[in-house]
Amino acid sequence: MEIAALRNDDPTWFPPLDAAISADGVDGLLAVGGDLSSSRLLAAYRNAIFPWYDESGPILWWSPDPRAVIFADAIHVSKSMTRLIRRQTFRVTWNQAFDQVVRQCAMPRGGNPGTWILPEMIEAYQQLHRDGDAQSCEVWSGEKLVGGIYGVTIGNVFCGESMFHREPNASKMALISVAQCDRFDVIDCQFSSRHLLSMGAEMISRDAFVRLVRSAVSK
Numbered sequence: 001m002e003i004a005a006l007r008n009d010d011p012t013w014f015p016p017l018d019a020a021i022s023a024d025g026v027d028g029l030l031a032v033g034g035d036l037s038s039s040r041l042l043a044a045y046r047n048a049i050f051p052w053y054d055e056s057g058p059i060l061w062w063s064p065d066p067r068a069v070i071f072a073d074a075i076h077v078s079k080s081m082t083r084l085i086r087r088q089t090f091r092v093t094w095n096q097a098f099d100q101v102v103r104q105c106a107m108p109r110g111g112n113p114g115t116w117i118l119p120e121m122i123e124a125y126q127q128l129h130r131d132g133d134a135q136s137c138e139v140w141s142g143e144k145l146v147g148g149i150y151g152v153t154i155g156n157v158f159c160g161e162s163m164f165h166r167e168p169n170a171s172k173m174a175l176i177s178v179a180q181c182d183r184f185d186v187i188d189c190q191f192s193s194r195h196l197l198s199m200g201a202e203m204i205s206r207d208a209f210v211r212l213v214r215s216a217v218s219k
Contacts (some may be wrong), residue, residue, distance in 0.1 A: 006034030006061070012043040017063050017206060026191075028064030028206075035059070036124035038131060045152045045159050046217050048210045050190060054116050065206035068189040068196060075179035076200035081172055090147070090170065091140040092177045098129045098136040101148035105162035117162060125161065128152060137177050139170045149174040151188075155216030158184040175199055186212055 004015040015031055023029040030049060034040055036059065044050060044061060053060040077085075084090070102125055106117035128134035129150075135158070139147035147170025149163035158178055165171035176199075178187055189196050192203060 003029060004031045006031050006040075008034070011035070011037050011040035014044065014047055014049055014061065017048065017065075017210065020063050020065070023060075026062075026064075028062045029060060030063050031061040032058050034061070036120055038124070038127055038133070041124060041128060041152070042133060045154055046213065048206065048213050050159065050161075051121070052116060052190075055118055062190075063206060064191060066203040067206055067209040068192040068201045069204055069209065069212075070175075070179060070187040070189060070196070070199060070201045072179040072185050072187065074200045074202070075176055076198065077176055081169060081176065084169060084173070085176075089141070090173050091142075092173065093138045093140065094181075095129070095136055097138045097145055097148070098134070098150060099126060100145055101136040101138060101150050101164070102126070102162075104145070104148065104164045104166070105150065107164070109164075125150065125152075137174045137181075139165075139173045139177075141167055141170075146170040147174050149178060151178075153184075154213055155219045156183065156185040157188060157213055157216045158186070159188040160190070172199065186216075 007013050020028045020030040049061050049063045051059050052062050102122050106115050108115055125134050134152050136148055136150040138145055146167040147165040151158050151160040163171045163174055189201050
């Protein structure tokens with residue numbers, strides 16, 4: 001099946017979600033091309049779509065089925081994390097260091113020199129942040145930024161893009177803080193991982209996720 005190419009004359013147009021296919025063993029590739037304008041990105045997130053690609057190719061747009069999510073009231077907080085929170089080991093802030101969080105998330109990790117958070121993506125999400133549509137949660141040890149997460153907010157859905165840590169448990173602290181901030185009911189994790197599953201992530205159908213997002217948009 002041929003992948004749809006996005007139209008330059010209408011940044012809000014995407015093909016139907018059931019047109020998504022598997023590519024390189026990953027489910028959910030929906031479209032190719034277009035740009036990272038704020039209007040296109042918001043149209044994507046409001047329709048359960050997100051960009052994910054690397055510097056070797058064009059922009060790829062995804063909507064996997066099933067979808068990994070964490071329901072805020074189901075976040076798993078281990079006993080060790082509970083003790084850490086009670087000791088106030090970390091200080092948590094919101095939107096105080098968005099650019100720093102994104103750039104830390106873009107740093108190579110795990111011995112892999114590459115990153116999917118390319119300069120044009122950094123610029124695009126910075127613009128969403130300036131517009132009030134992207135948020136960051138920062139974790140500090142003293143005055144040092146040691147962890148954080150950033151994402152796009154669609155009503156009561158936090159569409160998590162990436163997180164990082166420079167000290168043990170700092171990214172867990174960021175994720176827990178998002179779940180417990182009383183603003184979001186759902187954290188979109190996009191794809192599953194062992195770490196996210198240990199934090200309470202579960203897999204739901206794309207249709208179920210679309211209903212959650214569209215309910216958030218309507219509110």
